Amino acid sequence: MGPLIVNDIISPDTNLLMAFIIGIGFGWVLESSGFSSSKKLAGLFYGYDTVVLKVFFTAGLTAMIGLLFMSLFGWIDLDLVYINPTYLTSAVVGGLIMGLGFIMGGFCPGTSMCAAAIGKIDAMVFIGGLFLGVLIFTEGYPLIEKMYMANFKGYPRLSEVFNISDGLMALLFIVMALAAFWLAERFEKKTPAPEY
Amino acid sequence: MRTRIIISIVFLSLGLIIAAIPNNKTLNFKMSAEEMIEEFNGRYQFISPDEIADMIISEDPNLQLIDLRSESEYKEFHLPGAVNIPFTDLLDDEYRYLVDQNLKINVFYSNGSVTSNEAWMVTRQLGYRNNYVLEGGLNYWAETIMNPDRPEQTSPNEEIARYNFRKGAGAALGGGSIEPANEMPEPVLPAIKKRPQKKRAQGGC
Amino acid sequence: MTKKDKSKKYINPYLGGVLLGLVLIAANFISGRGLGASGAVKSSVVTVVDAVAPSHVESSDFYSSYKETHPTPMKSWLVFEVLGMIVGGFISGTIAGRLKLKVEHNPRITSRRRLLFALGGGILFGLGSQIGRGCTSGSALSGMAIFSVGGIVTMMAIFATAFAFARLFRKNWV
Numbered sequence: 001m002g003p004l005i006v007n008d009i010i011s012p013d014t015n016l017l018m019a020f021i022i023g024i025g026f027g028w029v030l031e032s033s034g035f036s037s038s039k040k041l042a043g044l045f046y047g048y049d050t051v052v053l054k055v056f057f058t059a060g061l062t063a064m065i066g067l068l069f070m071s072l073f074g075w076i077d078l079d080l081v082y083i084n085p086t087y088l089t090s091a092v093v094g095g096l097i098m099g100l101g102f103i104m105g106g107f108c109p110g111t112s113m114c115a116a117a118i119g120k121i122d123a124m125v126f127i128g129g130l131f132l133g134v135l136i137f138t139e140g141y142p143l144i145e146k147m148y149m150a151n152f153k154g155y156p157r158l159s160e161v162f163n164i165s166d167g168l169m170a171l172l173f174i175v176m177a178l179a180a181f182w183l184a185e186r187f188e189k190k191t192p193a194p195e196y
Numbered sequence: 197m198r199t200r201i202i203i204s205i206v207f208l209s210l211g212l213i214i215a216a217i218p219n220n221k222t223l224n225f226k227m228s229a230e231e232m233i234e235e236f237n238g239r240y241q242f243i244s245p246d247e248i249a250d251m252i253i254s255e256d257p258n259l260q261l262i263d264l265r266s267e268s269e270y271k272e273f274h275l276p277g278a279v280n281i282p283f284t285d286l287l288d289d290e291y292r293y294l295v296d297q298n299l300k301i302n303v304f305y306s307n308g309s310v311t312s313n314e315a316w317m318v319t320r321q322l323g324y325r326n327n328y329v330l331e332g333g334l335n336y337w338a339e340t341i342m343n344p345d346r347p348e349q350t351s352p353n354e355e356i357a358r359y360n361f362r363k364g365a366g367a368a369l370g371g372g373s374i375e376p377a378n379e380m381p382e383p384v385l386p387a388i389k390k391r392p393q394k395k396r397a398q399g400g401c
Numbered sequence: 402m403t404k405k406d407k408s409k410k411y412i413n414p415y416l417g418g419v420l421l422g423l424v425l426i427a428a429n430f431i432s433g434r435g436l437g438a439s440g441a442v443k444s445s446v447v448t449v450v451d452a453v454a455p456s457h458v459e460s461s462d463f464y465s466s467y468k469e470t471h472p473t474p475m476k477s478w479l480v481f482e483v484l485g486m487i488v489g490g491f492i493s494g495t496i497a498g499r500l501k502l503k504v505e506h507n508p509r510i511t512s513r514r515r516l517l518f519a520l521g522g523g524i525l526f527g528l529g530s531q532i533g534r535g536c537t538s539g540s541a542l543s544g545m546a547i548f549s550v551g552g553i554v555t556m557m558a559i560f561a562t563a564f565a566f567a568r569l570f571r572k573n574w575v
Binding site: 037039063066076084104144 | 411412414415417418419420421422423424425426427428429430431432433434435436437438439442443445446447450461462463464467476478479481482483484485486487488489490491492493494495497499500501502503504505506507508515516518519520521522523524525526527528529530531532533534535536537538539540541542543544545546547548549550551552553554555556557558559560561562563564565566567569570571573574575
């Protein structure tokens with residue numbers, strides 16, 4: 001049955017409308033979880049507020065388990081779902097730069113959109129920065145093309161790399177995330193949040 | 197704190213269930229009967245000997261011929277570049293990488309086209325995408341490419357062009373007798389009919 | 402006590418996570434793809450550059466090949482999704498009474514410093530998301546849900562780097 005767009009159940013235009021609706025849900029959840037505050041986001045890295053970790057990994061686990069069950073029931077063909085390509089070099093380099101940007105700016109692109117929507121000026125400036133950063137990439141592309149394309153590994157999934165079933169892989173993720181939640185709550189209790 | 201414990205219990209139990217179920221056991225057959233009938237009606241799986249001959253001669257890197265006959269038959273004669281997967285071993289794990297892939301055009305052939313069509317049906321129902329069948333099999337190949345019927349002098353141009361192509365192809369592939377080329381326009385071969393394929397959705401950030 | 406009251410207004414993080422997971426499932430089920438954000442910025446940048454300097458777009462390999470694969474950059478899934486995000490964030494903020502034009506910053510730093518760092522962080526995040534083929538939503542979150550190796554590698558790199566550099570910027574936050 002799913003994905004609906006690939007199986008021609010909905011038209012491309014409906015797909016765009018659905019994108020808008022999905023976006024509303026996305027923005028709503030992020031904002032109401034507190035992702036519109038850079039103070040809460042940055043809190044993870046100092047241990048005073050670990051909401052990012054909790055929301056992020058709970059969402060990842062929910063989607064992971066949900067998709068596996070839907071595939072099991074035949075509701076969605078996971079072979080037709082987009083899988084991010086793996087270019088090892090650029091995945092690491094990009095991640096490093098984004099991590100530095102995260103701790104400096106206190107937002108990531110998605111959360112900055114939500115924060116700007118409720119009037120955070122720092123988020124609007126962050127979005128301005130995003131535009132400049134992307135412009136630097138598109139203008140400087142010839143310089144980094146080699147690195148950008150290096151170490152292409154296809155579209156591997158972690159369960160295939162470890163040669164275990166998807167379900168077992170999910171269970172491993174669940175155990176790791178639950179341990180992380182437990183640690184996070186312990187840290188949070190010890191570290192007082194700054195008052196502002 | 198309390199929510200964490202609830203969520204831990206829910207996730208762990210769901211995780212144990214999903215981990216206990218082997219991969220996609222219930223989804224062995226990816227195509228419904230209606231979809232298969234649609235595929236049959238389209239006859240998308242067939243590729244004519246002319247198209248194959250052209251691909252072999254132009255050394256098309258996308259072509260992967262798969263000989264479904266027994267090993268002894270394969271050793272006696274096979275098309276250039278073909279690999280041997282006896283029909284009975286079609287679904288063996290060692291050939292999985294060949295049969296289920298998204299890069300090359302696999303063309304099954306056997307003596308006639310019954311066995312290769314069966315192979316195509318099985319793999320198609322398993323959801324494999326890139327398998328095709330050599331129309332008419334090796335018998336028809338021998339008739340058309342290796343020993344083409346000389347058309348009447350009064351035949352339409354295309355027919356004579358096709359004959360010349362087959363004659364040339366047969367010669368290039370090591371068979372038939374070589375004749376001086378006629379001054380005929382180069383035959384234009386039809387492109388392979390692409391069956392409407394379901395592609396992964398596009399995405400990316 | 403005031404702090405407690407403030408945080409009460411946000412929903413429980415685990416509930417938020419489950420809801421976000423459901424949104425991600427919906428994206429996969431309906432559109433066969435994960436969520437994203439930075440891709441919409443890229444579409445806008447290409448559109449703006451194309452409007453401002455069309456000859457530059459013609460001469461650059463990157464822009465012209467991007468335009469070839471995306472003939473109408475603004476009519477893309479991610480652009481619509483991000484527009485929805487802004488609407489969704491606005492609705493949620495309105496309901497919870499968090500709508501307020503302000504620079505949120507630690508009183509120990511000036512708002513000017515906060516804005517400068519936000520700009521710098523934005524530039525780095527914009528650049529990094531293009532190099533890493535996706536940001537925290539598109540690559541890390543969506544990638545993790547489908548076990549994409551690239552997404553998981555990017556996710557680990559993002560969080561590890563942020564933790565590693567946290568001490569350098571401690572003054573800004575704590």
